[in-house]
Amino acid sequence: MTDTTIRRYTSERETREEQSDGEEVVCPECEGNLASDAEHGETVCEECGLVVEEDEIDPGPEWRAFDAAEKDEKSRVGAPTTNMMHDKGLSTNIGWQDKDAYGNSLSSRQREKMQRLRTWNERFRTRDSKERNLKQALGEIDRMASALGLPENVRETASVIYRRALDEDLLPGRSIEGVATSALYAAARQADTPRSLDEIAAVSRVEKDEIARTYRYVVRELGLEIQPADPESYVPRFVSDLDLPEEVERRARDLLATAKRQGVHSGKSPVGLAAAAVYAASLLANEKVTQSAVSEVANISEVTIRNRYHELLEAEEEFSAP
Numbered sequence: 351m352t353d354t355t356i357r358r359y360t361s362e363r364e365t366r367e368e369q370s371d372g373e374e375v376v377c378p379e380c381e382g383n384l385a386s387d388a389e390h391g392e393t394v395c396e397e398c399g400l401v402v403e404e405d406e407i408d409p410g411p412e413w414r415a416f417d418a419a420e421k422d423e424k425s426r427v428g429a430p431t432t433n434m435m436h437d438k439g440l441s442t443n444i445g446w447q448d449k450d451a452y453g454n455s456l457s458s459r460q461r462e463k464m465q466r467l468r469t470w471n472e473r474f475r476t477r478d479s480k481e482r483n484l485k486q487a488l489g490e491i492d493r494m495a496s497a498l499g500l501p502e503n504v505r506e507t508a509s510v511i512y513r514r515a516l517d518e519d520l521l522p523g524r525s526i527e528g529v530a531t532s533a534l535y536a537a538a539r540q541a542d543t544p545r546s547l548d549e550i551a552a553v554s555r556v557e558k559d560e561i562a563r564t565y566r567y568v569v570r571e572l573g574l575e576i577q578p579a580d581p582e583s584y585v586p587r588f589v590s591d592l593d594l595p596e597e598v599e600r601r602a603r604d605l606l607a608t609a610k611r612q613g614v615h616s617g618k619s620p621v622g623l624a625a626a627a628v629y630a631a632s633l634l635a636n637e638k639v640t641q642s643a644v645s646e647v648a649n650i651s652e653v654t655i656r657n658r659y660h661e662l663l664e665a666e667e668e669f670s671a672p
Contacts, residue, residue: 377402433509434492434502436484441475444468480516487512487530490555494534497553498545508537511572520571524564527555532565536574544579546621548649581606581615584624584648591647592628594637601631605662612665618658625650626658 375384382397386406393403415421431438444467448456456464476482488509495505511533515521521529531554538545551558569576582603589599605627609615615623625648632639641652648655 432506433513434488434505436481436488437475442471444471483521483526484513484516487516487526487533490527490530491534494531494550494553498538498549500534500538500543500545501541504534504537504541504543507540508534511536511568511574514572515568518571520568524567525556525560528560528564529568531556531561532568535561535565536569536576539576539579540574542580542583544583544620546584546649552649579620581620581623581627584621585628588624588628588644588647592632592639592643594628594632594639595635597635598628598631598637601634602627605630605666608669609662609665612669614661614665619650619654621648622650622654622658623662624648626655626662629655630659630662 376382377384377395377397377400379400380395380398382395384393384402385396386393388410391404391406392401393406394401411424413424415424431440444464446468448461448464450456476485491505491508491512495508508530512530515529515533531550535545535547535550547558547562551561554561568574585599585602585606589596589602602624606615606623609623609627625644628648629639629641629644641655644650644655645652
């Protein structure tokens, strides 16, 4: 290809790009589709193979990674923004290690200087009472979610709910811990990974009655759409904690499905029904598990399990009867 031809194609390409203003660019030779060859830094025609542009700038990294851990290790950019931090992760932190860039320990004078810088950095990150409130609440949400084994999406949703409550001025007269616990309880139910009120209260710093009262208030004021908890959503966790086989989980789901068709579940605690279904299913599957063990895992009394599992078995018999 001569220099004159290259200049003509270059001029045509620049003119076409100016005129198209976002329209699809085609080959100047055969009007075929163009494709980018990232390996060679070229734009070529898929039909005739004409190299329309070469020596393109590669905006990607200069390194390669073959798994997620290696990618995180080599990446030099910051983490994405998140609602789980009061500043959405946009500020910087001064590391707690008293070492320089070479890994050498700092002198006593430098350590004192770094400690003062950490103090001032912390003060600058929380400039007003609202940010201090948010920082404390999100820390509580993270602590409770970790204790309950809730996934990251639940923590993110709980943080958003708390931010909305703070923006709509729902906190006056209520404790930060109470609203944060209520937000986490609501987020867990929205994500179909519910935890019982007793489980939430066990890791919270406030009483169960206050959590329930604040939860109803937050849901009503924010207009959150939260469906009643499904007993089946508790079954996998109970089966896993009791180290029971998959057959028990399948039978427990079948028992609960039959109970719904028969209307036995109406007005009953979903946690109690789930625990009773797991116990009844273990009996049907000839798995040795005691009511005490199920009670400890589900945080439900043995009396409730006894009452509910009889009801579930009776509903199953009625449904199966001709």
